[in-house]
Amino acid sequence: MTPFLTELTAALGEKVSLNEAVRDHHGHDMSRLPAHRPDAVVFATGEADVVAAVTICATHGVPVVAVGAGSSMEGHTIPVKGGISLDLKGMNRILAVNDADFDAVVEAGVTRKQLNEYLRDRGLMFTVDPGADASLGGMASTRASGTTAVRYGTMRETVIALRVVTASGAVVETGRRVKKSSTGYDLTKLFVGAEGTLGIITEVTVKLHPIPEVTASAICAFATMEGAVQTVVETLQSALPVARIEFLDEVAVQAANAHAGLGLTVAPTLFLEFHGSERWVAEQSEAVRALALDNGGADFAWSTRPEDRARLWKARHETIYSNQSLRPGCKTYTTDVCVPVSRLAEAVLEARREADTAPFPVKIIGHVGDGNFHVGYLIMPGDEGEYAIADALAERLYQRTMDMGGTFSGEHGVGVSKLKYLRREHGGGVDLMKAIKAALDPQGIMNPGKLGQEG
Amino acid sequence: MTPFLTELTAALGEKVSLNEAVRDHHGHDMSRLPAHRPDAVVFATGEADVVAAVTICATHGVPVVAVGAGSSMEGHTIPVKGGISLDLKGMNRILAVNDADFDAVVEAGVTRKQLNEYLRDRGLMFTVDPGADASLGGMASTRASGTTAVRYGTMRETVIALRVVTASGAVVETGRRVKKSSTGYDLTKLFVGAEGTLGIITEVTVKLHPIPEVTASAICAFATMEGAVQTVVETLQSALPVARIEFLDEVAVQAANAHAGLGLTVAPTLFLEFHGSERWVAEQSEAVRALALDNGGADFAWSTRPEDRARLWKARHETIYSNQSLRPGCKTYTTDVCVPVSRLAEAVLEARREADTAPFPVKIIGHVGDGNFHVGYLIMPGDEGEYAIADALAERLYQRTMDMGGTFSGEHGVGVSKLKYLRREHGGGVDLMKAIKAALDPQGIMNPGKLGQEG
CATH class of the missing domain: 3.30.43.10 (Uridine Diphospho-n-acetylenolpyruvylglucosamine Reductase, domain 2)
Incomplete structure (x- = not known):
């Protein structure tokens, strides 16, 4: 020892x-x-x-x-x-739920499903939903988001305050449980997305929302990918507050069918969800339906029963597992890009065109309401040739995204292998990040080899 | 020289x-x-x-x-x-408006009215409205908000990216024009609210919103202050997306009447605004009206004509000037506190009770949907006795606010004389702020004597 x-x-x-x-x-x-x-x-x-x-x-x-x-x-x-x-998995206590203020205070190891289970009887929900049953500390550190960010925001908008242990072992509260404040540097937002490189998050205070009176989910298949993406763009431009608007390309629909037996038409498809009062949901969904029909969409297939909705979103969340049904034994090399919505159609179509040159299946899914999508390369583990091709495709995807004014991660974070893109996206901003890292962690002991260093 | x-x-x-x-x-x-x-x-x-x-x-x-x-x-x-x-007033060019992405890029000296004037014909609006025709660079630096933050957020939620000149004269872009990103420390949010102490903002990219189909304003007088505040709390708890919900106490209503000839009933009053489609505005306002009636509110007085609405909000924004009509020659000593909404009623009532002990008029107005309110002491310039009394009242107000888990500035910022409260609110967080300041401005030349230093 x-x-x-x-x-x-x-x-x-x-x-x-x-x-x-x-x-x-x-x-x-x-x-x-x-x-x-x-x-x-x-x-x-x-x-x-x-x-x-x-x-x-x-x-x-x-x-x-x-x-x-x-x-x-x-x-x-x-x-x-x-x-x-x-x-921190053992730090899983829910410390407070403040119904009147729509917030909750939890230990960092509490997971999103655990919190939502706890909240259900109180008519409240925690909205950030990355698919995996992630911990709130991890989600804060990654600035995670997911299917509902289009309506309710990402962890950036959802985290109100944090308790962190700094690199010297001091305990700091980064903010108060208020809706706004103009007192000092925004330490909360600095730790959100810092990927554990500036300190360890021990407690997270998050915004909650009331469970909507009505939740309605719909599926809409499109004749073309352009039509699906254009519907998303027009929906956003109409400022319709859709709660979820997810894109699956044909390959992703095939996988979801095979994995979850959904029996969907194999076509570029949107999964939609609307939240609100009965009249308000009807008004929103009518408006989006009209846009979809104009863009070559089929009529909406509605899921009104909670169990049907659960099955639908489970299938969406499990797309990464469903890849096995397309190519048994494969591993998914996932990417994560986000572009301004005005560049979304171009970005998705170009990604699909390039994917079609690959010698392995490639699927595209996305939180398209945020301009965020994932191209997944289904490669065989150990096949260095496939790995190299996927790497080259990913490299071109990331560069093209940054050239369009986009970002090389919408929600998965930087981690290890994408650190090399940091300066390409942030330029001299990386020098500020390094200065902040050096100031708050002078010994470099907090998650070294990650953010705050050059790639 | x-x-x-x-x-x-x-x-x-x-x-x-x-x-x-x-x-x-x-x-x-x-x-x-x-x-x-x-x-x-x-x-x-x-x-x-x-x-x-x-x-x-x-x-x-x-x-x-x-x-x-x-x-x-x-x-x-x-x-x-x-x-x-x-x-920076001469840096007042609007550089780009991206209709499809709902954002605009402006030089730091562009003011909010200038931008909204420019946007009007495009059906878009910039929503942060602190009353004064502030510059966007200044608003970003102060993390400003105002009447519409309850619906659309403060500058924290509205600023997408910045260009800044650092303390060494380098130009840095803090982020991309995307709806979300998980790549690196959130430099944008670090400069928002930094009050010019970490660098100079030269360009601001902000989120825009579509001008709503229908805008409806209403005034509601209440029998009691408790009833008015309780209506606000219940409205928020019903998750009704009111666009504005402003509180004026009796003294503030008197001042507004005298200044702008509004002819309002002298009573604790809410000014409300609803945005949306015709049906959706009707649904929201009906729901709030019912809550108000239950809490001792009179029926809504509606302002549907744009010129009436403009007059109403102008009167609200000019409350600081209207104080002259209550006490000619006075200067207003303004405070700015924000508490969790669950503590709002208690905080406002306690503030009013204490104000009634003062030998000068005191009025309370507030962006109560955010838990934010301002107690204004109308004192005579040069009267050191009155100044000392106001100072003592403000000190107690700020301490009480922090004891309730609130913040000593909801939107005006820290500036000079409130720097002394920073450690009381943020504890060891101040040490992190000082470390960041020293890292990004080692010579201490960026707006010294303000944030990043002890008070």
């Missing part, structure tokens, strides 16, 4: 694991990136554990990498420089 | 003014704070001027204080440590 591990174990006892299988498990995430085993795993059950672990790491200059549900797609939680994996 | 002024004048020629009257004019703002004359005023007409001025200031270690419309209420633009006042 090194002096570091001796001190860590003395302070945190059985919460520290040096077990190889446990360490291996904490060495990877959902991505295709190479694993890297941490020196130890600390299972924190409260903020005091986080403070103790970070303080000891700071004394010894050892890296700390926080992990929640482990659903990162970009290697955020892989301890690429070793050190400890600080597992 | 000092070597600094020689170099500045050589580089910027007639854009530099050393004239005493000009310097005096730039030494104060809308607040009651002591003026401080800058050493020179630079009238920038483009980003290159800002870069030149900041670079020369950096070389000589001279402070730079940017100023737009000069409508700060908290001394933000007073050059308390001397140096130059960098006047």
Whole structure:
């Protein structure tokens, strides 16, 4: 045992694991990136554990990498420089729900499904929905979003305040539980999306919304991809507050059919959802339906029963698993781009055109109401040739996105392998990021090898 | 001439003014704070001027204080440590309006009325409305909001991206023109609300909204203050998307009547506005009307004609000028607090109770949908006794607000004299702010004596 591990174990006892299988498990995430085993795993059950672990790491200059549900797609939680994996899954208490203020205060390890389960009887909901049952601390750190961001915003708009443990082990509250404030630098927004490189989030205060009186889901198949995307653009331009507007290309519809037995027409398709009063939902959906019909859409297929709606959105969320049905044994190389809505049609069509040159299936799905879509390359694990082709396609996709004024991540984050794009997108902004990183984490122990450094 | 002024004048020629009257004019703002004359005023007409001025200031270690419309209420633009006042009013070009993406790119000196005038024919609007015809750069720097934030958000939600000149004279774009991104620290939100202490904003990209099909304004007088506030709380809890919901207490209504001849019943009053389709506005306003009637409200008095609406909101915005009619010759000592909505009734009632002990008129108005209200003390300039009483009342108001989990500024910002509250509200967060300030402005030349320092 090194002096570091001796001190860590003395302070945190059985919460520290040096077990190889446990360490291996904490060495990877959902991505295709190479694993890297941490020196130890600390299972924190409260903020005091986080403070103790970070303080000891700071004394010894050892890296700390926080992990929640482990659903990162970009290697955020892989301890690429070793050190400890600080597992926050045990910090899963819901600390307060303030019905009158529409907010909740939770420990970082609480997952979105857990919170929504808890809230249901109170008529409230937490709206950010990335598909995976991610932890709120992780979602905050990744600035996550998902299907409902078009209506309710991403974690950027949803996180009201945070408690964080800084690189020196201090506990800081980044803001108050108020709807607005003009007092000082926006520390909350600085930690949202910082990917654990500036401090460890231990508590998250989030905005809630009332469960709408009426929720109506519809599916609409289109003759062309252009028609589907154009419908999205026109819907946004009409300022209709759709709650969800998701695009699936033909390949994605095939996969969803095979995986979930949806029996959908194989065509470019929109999944839509409307929230509001009965009259207001009727008004919104009528307006969108008219736009769709004008753009070569078939009539809406409605899912009004909750169980049908659940099946529909489950199928959408599980698109990544459904890829097995298209190409058994494959792994999905997922990308994540976001462009101004005015460039969406061009961006999606160009991506599809290029995808058709690939020797493996490629599918496109997207939170198109935000201008955000994912091109997924279904490649065989270990096939270096396919991997290289996918890499080249992704590289061109990202560059084209940035050339259109877009961003190389709408919601998955930067993580490890996309760090190389940071300067291409942010230019001299990267120098400010590095200065902030150096100021708040002078030893460079908070999730090193990630944001705040050059790629 | 000092070597600094020689170099500045050589580089910027007639854009530099050393004239005493000009310097005096730039030494104060809308607040009651002591003026401080800058050493020179630079009238920038483009980003290159800002870069030149900041670079020369950096070389000589001279402070730079940017100023737009000069409508700060908290001394933000007073050059308390001397140096130059960098006047951006001449940077007033609207650079792009992207109808399809609902955004606009403007120079920092463009004012909100100028932008809305420009947008009107395109059916679009810029929604942040602090009353004063502030510049967008200034509004971004103060994280301003106003009457419509309850529906459309503050500058925090409205600013998409910025161009800034850093303390070393580098030009940085803080983000892309996309609806969301997960790539790196949120530099945009860091500069929003930084009050010019981390860099100078030269360009602002803001979110726009479509001008609603129908806009309907209503006034509702209440038997009690409790009834008015309770109506606000219940409206928010019903998730009704009111576009404006403003509170005026009896004293404020008297002032508005005297100033603008509104002829309103002297009672605690709500000014409301609804935006949407005809049916949707009818549905919203019916629901709020029912809540108001249940809480002792009189029936709604509607203003459907645009000119009546304009008169109404002009009266609301001019409440600060209308104070003259209550107490001729007075100056208004304005405060700005924001509490969680659940504490709003208690906070407003307590403020009114305490105000009634004052030997001068005190009025309360507020953007109550955000939990934000202003207590205004109408004191005589030069009366040190009244000033001291107002100071003590404000101190108690701010402390009580923070004790309720609120913030000592909802929208006016920190500026000079409220810097002393920063640690009371943010605790150790102030240490992070100071570290960020030191990292991005190591010489301390960007608006010194303000945020990023202790009070």
